[in-house]
Every structure is written in C-alpha cells, then in structure tokens.
Amino acid sequence: MISVSDTLRIISEEAKIIGKEKLDILSCNGLVLAEDILSKDYLPPFDKSAMDGYALRSCDTLGISDENPKGFKVKGVIKAGQWCTESIKEGEAYKIMTGAPIPLQADCVIEVEKVTTEGDKVYLYNEVKEENHVIKFGEELHPGNLVLHKGSEIRPAEIGLFASLGYKEVEVYKRPVVGLIITGDELVAIEDSIGQGKIRNSNEYAITSMLTTMGIKVLSFGIVKDDKAVLTKVIKEALEKTDVVITSGGASAGDYDFVEDILKEIDADIKFNSVAIKPGKPISFATYKDKLFFSLPGNPLSAITTFEQFIEPACKKIMGKEQYMKEEFPVILAEDFKVRKGRVKLIYVRLVKENNNYYAYKIGSQSSNKLTTISKANGVLIVPEDYTYMKAGEVLQGRFIFK
Amino acid sequence: MISVSDTLRIISEEAKIIGKEKLDILSCNGLVLAEDILSKDYLPPFDKSAMDGYALRSCDTLGISDENPKGFKVKGVIKAGQWCTESIKEGEAYKIMTGAPIPLQADCVIEVEKVTTEGDKVYLYNEVKEENHVIKFGEELHPGNLVLHKGSEIRPAEIGLFASLGYKEVEVYKRPVVGLIITGDELVAIEDSIGQGKIRNSNEYAITSMLTTMGIKVLSFGIVKDDKAVLTKVIKEALEKTDVVITSGGASAGDYDFVEDILKEIDADIKFNSVAIKPGKPISFATYKDKLFFSLPGNPLSAITTFEQFIEPACKKIMGKEQYMKEEFPVILAEDFKVRKGRVKLIYVRLVKENNNYYAYKIGSQSSNKLTTISKANGVLIVPEDYTYMKAGEVLQGRFIFK
Numbered sequence: 001m002i003s004v005s006d007t008l009r010i011i012s013e014e015a016k017i018i019g020k021e022k023l024d025i026l027s028c029n030g031l032v033l034a035e036d037i038l039s040k041d042y043l044p045p046f047d048k049s050a051m052d053g054y055a056l057r058s059c060d061t062l063g064i065s066d067e068n069p070k071g072f073k074v075k076g077v078i079k080a081g082q083w084c085t086e087s088i089k090e091g092e093a094y095k096i097m098t099g100a101p102i103p104l105q106a107d108c109v110i111e112v113e114k115v116t117t118e119g120d121k122v123y124l125y126n127e128v129k130e131e132n133h134v135i136k137f138g139e140e141l142h143p144g145n146l147v148l149h150k151g152s153e154i155r156p157a158e159i160g161l162f163a164s165l166g167y168k169e170v171e172v173y174k175r176p177v178v179g180l181i182i183t184g185d186e187l188v189a190i191e192d193s194i195g196q197g198k199i200r201n202s203n204e205y206a207i208t209s210m211l212t213t214m215g216i217k218v219l220s221f222g223i224v225k226d227d228k229a230v231l232t233k234v235i236k237e238a239l240e241k242t243d244v245v246i247t248s249g250g251a252s253a254g255d256y257d258f259v260e261d262i263l264k265e266i267d268a269d270i271k272f273n274s275v276a277i278k279p280g281k282p283i284s285f286a287t288y289k290d291k292l293f294f295s296l297p298g299n300p301l302s303a304i305t306t307f308e309q310f311i312e313p314a315c316k317k318i319m320g321k322e323q324y325m326k327e328e329f330p331v332i333l334a335e336d337f338k339v340r341k342g343r344v345k346l347i348y349v350r351l352v353k354e355n356n357n358y359y360a361y362k363i364g365s366q367s368s369n370k371l372t373t374i375s376k377a378n379g380v381l382i383v384p385e386d387y388t389y390m391k392a393g394e395v396l397q398g399r400f401i402f403k
Numbered sequence: 404m405i406s407v408s409d410t411l412r413i414i415s416e417e418a419k420i421i422g423k424e425k426l427d428i429l430s431c432n433g434l435v436l437a438e439d440i441l442s443k444d445y446l447p448p449f450d451k452s453a454m455d456g457y458a459l460r461s462c463d464t465l466g467i468s469d470e471n472p473k474g475f476k477v478k479g480v481i482k483a484g485q486w487c488t489e490s491i492k493e494g495e496a497y498k499i500m501t502g503a504p505i506p507l508q509a510d511c512v513i514e515v516e517k518v519t520t521e522g523d524k525v526y527l528y529n530e531v532k533e534e535n536h537v538i539k540f541g542e543e544l545h546p547g548n549l550v551l552h553k554g555s556e557i558r559p560a561e562i563g564l565f566a567s568l569g570y571k572e573v574e575v576y577k578r579p580v581v582g583l584i585i586t587g588d589e590l591v592a593i594e595d596s597i598g599q600g601k602i603r604n605s606n607e608y609a610i611t612s613m614l615t616t617m618g619i620k621v622l623s624f625g626i627v628k629d630d631k632a633v634l635t636k637v638i639k640e641a642l643e644k645t646d647v648v649i650t651s652g653g654a655s656a657g658d659y660d661f662v663e664d665i666l667k668e669i670d671a672d673i674k675f676n677s678v679a680i681k682p683g684k685p686i687s688f689a690t691y692k693d694k695l696f697f698s699l700p701g702n703p704l705s706a707i708t709t710f711e712q713f714i715e716p717a718c719k720k721i722m723g724k725e726q727y728m729k730e731e732f733p734v735i736l737a738e739d740f741k742v743r744k745g746r747v748k749l750i751y752v753r754l755v756k757e758n759n760n761y762y763a764y765k766i767g768s769q770s771s772n773k774l775t776t777i778s779k780a781n782g783v784l785i786v787p788e789d790y791t792y793m794k795a796g797e798v799l800q801g802r803f804i805f806k
Contacts, residue, residue: 029612045598050770079629081588083599099589099701101600140773147775155805156616160609160703161774163593164602185484186502190566195448196486197504199567206563209432213559226482298502300563330759356733367453370543371564372550402558 001274001281004344007310008325010271014287015314018243019174025162028154028172030215032320035171037148037162042138047102051133054115054122055106056093058130071121078103093122102134109133153321173320178211179238179245180204181221183231183259184298189223202371203248203296203303210307210402214315232262239266239291243318246311249282249298259295260284268293276385278343279366280306300371305346305380308401331381331398334359337390339383348377351398360398377401404677404684407747410713411728413674417690418717421646422577428565431557431575433618435723438574440551440565445541450505454536457518457525458509459496461533474524481506496525505537512536556724576723581614582641583607584624584650586634586662587701592626605774606651606699606706613710613805617718635665642669642694646721649714652685652701662698663687671696679788681746682769683709703774708749708783711804734784734801737762740793742786751780754801763801780804 002010020034049055056072064070072093078084080099087104088094094103102109108128116123141147147165148158154172162170187201194200201223208218219242224234238245247259263270263286273284273295279302286293294311296303308326316324331351337360339345349360363376382397383390390396405413423437452458459475467473475496481487483502490507491497497506505512511531519526544550550568551561557575565573590604597603604626611621622645627637641648650662666673666689676687676698682705689696697714699706711729719727734754740763742748752763766779785800786793793799 025608026611026615029616041597044602046600079588081590081600081629099587099602135770140775148778152778155778156609156612157707157774157777157805159612160605160707161778163608164605164703164774166593166596166603168593184502185482187484190569190571193569194444197449197484199447199502200569202563202567205428205566206559208429209559209562212429213432226484300567304560304563367538371560371567372543374560375551375555375558375564402560 001276002272004275004277004309007272007275007277007283007285008313011285011292011310011314012317012324014271014292015317017173017320018176018290018318020171021174022169022171024169025159025167028159028162028170029156031154031172031175033148033150033152033154033158033170034173034320036146036150037165037167037170039141039143039145039147040166041141041143043141043164044135044137044139047137048135049096049098049100049102049109049133050135051109051111052098053096053109053111053133054093055096055102055109056088056128057090057106058108058128058132060090061108061124061126061128064124064127066125069123069125071118071123074117074120074122095122107131107134151320151322173318175214175216176243176315176318177217177219177241178315179219179221179242180207180211181231181234181238181245181247182223183226183247183249184223185226187223202300203298206300206304206371207246207248207296207307210304210312211315214312214319216315226258228258228262231258232265235259235262236266239288239293242291244292244311244315245294246307247295248303249295263288263293275306276343277306277309278345280309280346281343283310285310301348301367301374304374309346326399328382328397328399329358330395331358331360331379333381333390333392333394333396334361335392337362337381337383339388341388342385344385345383345387347381347383348374348401349379349381349398350377351379351400358398360396374401404679405675407678407680407712410675410678410680410686410688411716414688414713414717415720415727417674417695418720420576420723421579421693421721423574424577425572425574427572428562428570431562431565431573432559434557434575434578436551436553436555436557436561436573437576437723439549439553440568440570440573442544442546442548442550443569444544444546446544446567447538447540447542450540451538452499452501452503452505452512452536453538454512454514455501456499456512456514456536457496458491458499458505458512459531460491460493460509461511461531461535463493464511464527464529464531467527467530469528472526472528474521474526477520477523477525498525510534510537554723554725576721578617578619579646579718579721580620580622580644581718582622582624582645582648583610583614584634584637584641584648585626586629586650586652587626588629590626605703606701609703609707609774610649610651610699610710613707613715614718617715617722619718629661631661631665634661635668638662638665639669642691642696645694647695647714647718648697649710650698651706652698666691666696678709679746680709680712681748683712683749684746686713688713704751704770704777707777712749729802731785731800731802732761733798734761734763734782736784736793736795736797736799737764738795740765740784740786742791744791745788747788748786748790750784750786751777751804752782752784752801753780754782754803761801763799777804
C-alpha cells in the first residue's frame with residue numbers, strides 16, 4: 001500500500017505527451033497548443049480609426065479653441081471595410097467609422113462627440129494631436145511575431161485569435177484514446193432487470209462521461225465476464241487499440257487477481273496495486289510499452305473518486321496541460337466529523353461559500369456503493385491518515401468534484 | 404444607457420425555459436433534469452455482503468472469543484453476480500465476496516481478515532452481530548422513492564445513478580439553438596488575406612466556441628454584408644429557425660442602425676440598446692415573440708466580454724440552471740490601477756492565488772480590438788462607475804473568464 005502523494009508522483013512520471021495532431025480551430029477549446037503561433041501579417045494591416053469621427057491633418061488644427069473654432073470641408077464618408085485611396089488637403093476632412101482606413105495625408109481622428117456639423121462642414125473646437133485615435137499600421141503585430149507559444153491552453157479567445165491571424169487549423173497535443181473495460185459477473189445492462197444477485201452497470205456511464213467531458217474519445221469494451229481467457233483477449237485488444245486502458249473491477253477479490261495475473265503474463269510493469277486512500281484502496285497502475293493501465297475498484301463511489309484523483313490528472317498531463325492536478329483549497333468544517341484511523345479519507349461533502357470561505361457540510365452516508373451519496377455532494381474533504389475526530393471550525397484541505 | 408444590474412435583470416426576466424427533451428444519459432452532462440427520477444426497484448434487490456468474508460448465522464457465534472475460537476464448515480463460495488438459493492445450517496458458513504447475495508438463514512458476514520482457515524474449515528475468534536456487513540434488501544431505495552428531483556444539474560455521478568436505476572434516457576430542459584449573424588463589410592474569411600481595409604472574421608469562431616462549450620447548437624449564418632435588405636432576410640430566417648439570435652455588429656455606426664431599424668420594422672420589442680459597461684456599451688437586446696435577440700459590438704474583446712457577462716447567463720437560465728450568473732469574488736489589487744470615470748469597467752487581468760486570496764495583475768493594453776490582450780488574462784476586475792484611481796492592496800470584485 002503506497003501513499004497518495006507517491007501514487008500521484010509515480011503516475012505523473014509515466015503520463016507523457018503522446019503526440020501532436022492538426023485540428024480545426026473550433027475543435028480546440030480546452031486543448032493545448034503544440035506549436036508556436038506566429039503572425040503572418042502586419043496588424044493592423046493599415047492605419048485605422050479607433051473611433052467614429054473625422055479624419056484630418058493635425059497641423060490644420062493648430063490654434064483652434066472654443067473661442068476660435070474652425071470649419072473643415074467634409075469630402076465624404078469612409079466606412080469600415082472600404083478601401084481609401086483618397087487624400088485630403090488643407091482644411092479638408094473625411095467622416096470616418098471605427099475600423100476604417102485613414103485617408104492619405106490625414107494623421108489624426110477627432111471623435112464625433114467633440115464636433116458640430118452644418119451642411120458639408122464639420123466644426124472643431126480644440127486642437128487635435130498627431131495620431132490621435134489612429135491605430136498605426138503594424139502597431140499590434142509584425143509578420144513573424146510570436147503571438148501564442150507552444151504549451152498555451154486554448155480557450156474561445158485563442159480560437160478567435162487564430163481566426164484573426166488566418167489559422168483555420170492549429171497543431172495541438174493529442175488526447176489519449178481511452179479503452180474502458182467493465183468486469184464483474186454481477187453486472188447487467190442498463191435495460192435489464194435486477195435481482196438474483198445482479199446490479200446494473202453504472203461505472204461505464206459515469207467514467208465515460210468524465211472522459212468525454214475532457215474531450216477524450218472512449219473505446220468501450222462493455223461488460224466482460226469474469227473469465228480469464230476472455231479478459232486476457234480484451235485487455236490485449238484494448239492495449240493495442242488505445243493509449244490508456246481502464247478496467248473497473250468486479251467486487252470480488254478473484255476478479256482483480258485475474259487482472260494482476262494477466263498483467264504479469266503479458267509482462268506489464270505493475271507500479272502499485274494498493275493505495276492508502278478511502279474510498280479506492282484497490283486501485284492499481286501498470287505500464288505496458290508506452291501504454292498506461294489503471295484498474296479501478298468496482299464500487300461506483302470508489303471508481304469515481306479514484307478516477308478524479310488519479311486518472312484525470314494523468315489524462316490532462318498527456319494532453320500537455322501545465323495545471324493537471326486538481327486544485328485544493330482550505331475548507332472550514334461546519335460540523336464535527338468523525339472517521340476511522342488509517343488511509344487518507346475523501347469525505348463527500350457539500351461545500352458552501354460564506355464570507356469568501358468554504359464550509360463543509362455533511363451529506364450523509366459515505367458508503368462506497370451509494371451513488372445517491374455523491375449526488376448530494378459538490379466536493380470532498382481530504383482527511384489525513386492520522387485524523388479521527390475533527391471539530392467544527394477546524395480547517396482541512398478540500399476540492400470540488402466534477403469541476 | 405442602462406446599468407449593468409438593470410441589464411442583467413431585464414435579460415433574466417425574458418430568458419425562460421423553452422421546453423423539454425428526452426436524451427440518452429451520456430448526452431446529459433451539464434444539463435438540468437426536467438423530470439423527477441424515481442427508483443423502479445428495491446436497492447439493493449437482495450441482502451448483500453459489504454465485504455469479502457464468510458456468511459453465517461450470528462446465533463452460532465455466541466460465546467466465541469480469542470480463548471474460545473470455533474470452526475465452521477465452509478460449504479462453498481458465493482461470488483458477486485451469482486444467485487444463491489442454498490441455505491446454511493448450524494455450524495456452517497459460505498465464503499462470500501463483496502456484493503454477493505447472502506445465503507438463506509445466514510444473517511451476518513465476518514470479514515476475511517478476522518478469520519483463519521484450515522481445509523474446509525473457517526475459524527472465528529469473536530462473536531458476530533446480526534446484520535454485520537450485510538446491506539439489507541431495500542436499504543437504499545424502494546420502488547417509487549424520489550432519487551433526483553426536477554431541476555437537479557446532471558454530472559457524471561448522476562449519469563452513473565441513472566444507469567444504476569435503469570434509466571437509459573432522461574428528460575432534460577432543452578438547450579436553445581442559437582443563430583449567429585456576423586455583420587461588417589470590413590470582414591473577410593479566415594483563409595483570405597487582409598489589407599485594403601479588411602480584417603478577418605474572428606467573432607464567429609470565439610462566440611461559436613463559447614456556445615458549443617455550453618453544449619449549445621449554433622446555426623451560423625456567416626458574414627452578412629452591410630445591406631439592409633439582405634440583413635433583414637437573414638435576421639427573419641434566424642428568428643424563425645432558432646431560439647436566440649446573436650448579431651455581431653460591424654464597427655460602423657451605420658451597421659447598428661440597420662439592426663435597430665429592422666427590429667422596429669418587424670415589431671420586435673427593443674428592451675435597451677446601450678449599457679453602461681466598458682468594453683461593450685453598444686450591446687442591445689430585444690424580444691421577438693418568444694425569441695431573444697442580442698446585438699453585440701463588433702470589436703472582439705467587446706463581443707467576448709458582453710457575451711460572457713450577459714448572454715451566457717441567459718442561455719444557462721433557459722437551460723434551467725439555478726446558478727446561471729457568473730460567480731464573482733473579492734480580488735486584491737497587486738498593482739495600482741487607473742481608469743477613466745463613467746461606466747462599469749471590466750479590466751482584463753491575470754488572477755493569481757496567493758495565501759488563498761486572489762491578486763489581480765495587469766496584462767497590458769485593454770484596447771478592445773486586441774485579442775492578444777485577452778489571451779494573457781484569466782479574469783476580469785470589475786471597476787465601479789465612479790472609480791478612477793485604485794491603489795495596490797485595495798479589494799474589488801472580480802471573476803474568471805472562460806470558466
């Protein structure tokens with residue numbers, strides 16, 4: 001039995017980037033850039049107006065004041081998107097819209113709110129400085145400038161940025177394909193009736209949902225009977241076709257023995273098969289060539305807990321994310337808590353924000369076969385191994401679940 | 404010009420649930436239940452063992468102690484998933500796996516760690532209480548029991564729970580279909596070269612990405628030229644085919660006039676056309692029959708800011724989410740900040756957690772046409788209208804972006 005921190009360290013050492021792929025930018029939200037993104041253009045590609053107003057020559061405004069206003073002849077309107085090859089002369093102006101190109105010889109824009117108009121004349125009441133409200137050619141970017149570096153996480157803003165730079169596709173780190181194997185003779189399909197020793201397969205759905213939420217493709221092998229030959233075949237197939245294999249064990253000790261035996265027979269490198277955590281002790285982890293293999297406990301709560309604690313960070317690291325660990329923060333106990341000694345305990349709680357602190361409230365039984373428990377919780381309290389009795393007001397670490 | 408809080412109130416009054424739909428449970432993560440979920444079964448559907456151990460009759464263990472151990476005859480093994488119609492008699496036991504059904508007449512389980520075995524005998528060293536490690540028939544749920552109520556948000560745990568209860572599909576509140584119209588003669592497609600007054604269409608990609616992240620389907624009408632007849636036709640089509648219509652305006656004042664004129668001509672109810680927020684002042688909002696219509700500014704930063712501030716909460720409310728507003732929290736200024744008076748300012752910043760507090764660091768120019776600005780930020784600082792100069796150490800409200 002190894003500690004939670006050793007578990008995280010060992011998994012993190014083995015979870016590595018598995019490759020790159022070019023994707024359409026709209027498929028990239030939440031993924032990580034595997035290439036530097038450089039500008040191909042000068043941005044803006046021309047001097048443009050930052051305001052709706054009038055473009056003119058700043059030198060023509062010298063001496064203008066409230067007491068000494070001056071009229072300019074408006075030669076026309078330049079809209080955004082319109083190209084302008086006109087030039088202006090002394091005493092002339094163009095009405096100009098935000099984003100529109102500045103006419104030749106003009107070097108400043110005065111906003112529409114500061115002038116008055118009469119017929120084809122616009123009247124100014126103050127001097128205007130050179131480059132006032134003008135966004136200069138290449139002010140933001142030059143060709144070859146680094147805009148986003150390899151390793152940046154892609155969000156909607158970056159997707160907009162790719163588009164503005166002319167990138168329809170970008171290179172991102174590959175998401176692992178995950179093979180999911182559900183074992184346990186007690187399991188029946190969702191549409192089957194229960195009784196006679198059976199329960200419905202729920203882990204396949206909960207785990208698939210957690211994976212697809214990360215944008216990861218799941219190859220599900222469904223329920224595999226507790227038969228060593230069959231399981232061996234399926235595990236081999238999964239290791240061949242996917243990057244990460246997850247089994248969710250049946251509840252009986254015999255099932256897991258199969259998995260461990262099979263891993264030994266195929267010469268997988270078993271890193272550990274028991275972690276000092278509750279729920280979730282019987283999680284095991286192995287590598288096979290460049291593939292990762294996790295065997296999760298069959299109890300729904302244990303499977304979800306260990307997935308979030310160990311597999312989610314591994315998948316995020318494979319996807320190139322710098323922040324791959326779950327974020328923990330201090331949590332104040334709103335009530336007394338009592339637990340048994342030994343193993344780190346993850347207690348499902350309701351975290352409520354009050355005065356900018358998080359308080360942990362009990363949500364009832366922590367029985368690891370009850371999904372109804374977790375459906376009342378939005379977080380877990382992380383109780384160190386040697387804690388048994390904690391009083392309301394004490395501060396422990398905690399984290400959100402499904403976030 | 405109306406205030407940010409009035410804006411939110413007006414939009415929230417109009418954003419209503421638009422219907423229900425039955426979806427496969429694996430498509431439901433992040434959606435909201437539109438029906439109560441009741442148990443169809445007794446759970447567990449039989450008395451089952453909570454441990455790997457031995458099932459026997461508690462009355463046979465009376466008087467057992469370290470000094471006075473007792474051997475029981477092991478009649479066989481019951482695995483999880485196996486149905487057991489056997490019964491045991493005095494002095495007999497069954498080896499039993501976690502999740503397996505308790506044999507008839509047995510009423511308790513002793514865990515495997517507390518016994519020794521020899522041949523077909525298991526030796527006990529302590530008394531065992533009735534129901535020890537037995538999960539009783541119906542202990543968790545009875546048929547008709549309410550498991551999840553209408554309005555619950557669906558996460559992977561709930562998806563697992565649906566499966567365990569035999570629900571392959573559940574009824575959820577419908578997501579709106581959003582029609583997206585990009586206007587502006589200055590816009591060209593991603594693959595086009597820029598220059599001659601043009602810039603690439605980026606808002607379509609950023610906004611689409613923000614919508615699809617919420618699980619919302621986008622019907623994009625692409626770039627529509629600044630031509631009133633064409634725009635009228637497209638707006639009418641969008642209002643017919645979708646639930647929420649978003650236009651992202653061209654930068655010129657004339658463009659928005661088209662939209663406002665068109666809305667008046669089709670008898671839409673324009674709720675407001677200007678909000679005291681920077682960036683994002685020219686956002687407008689209207690209703691047309693039971694449809695919502697938002698017109699966003701064309702500048703990329705303004706479009707993203709107003710989308711997150713106003714449209715995201717509206718979509719979440721339509722989807723039945725109770726927590727539809729962006730979560731705000733106190734942020735300590737890490738540096739001095741200076742802004743112009745008037746309008747609530749959303750300043751893009753880097754939020755860094757230190758000692759469990761969030762500190763706001765500057766990320767440079769807030770120019771609303773620069774997507775490079777927002778790509779350095781992970782949050783916004785919310786500066787009230789009358790603030791102009793703030794010192795490091797002051798506390799303001801802030802929130803994350805894209806979260």
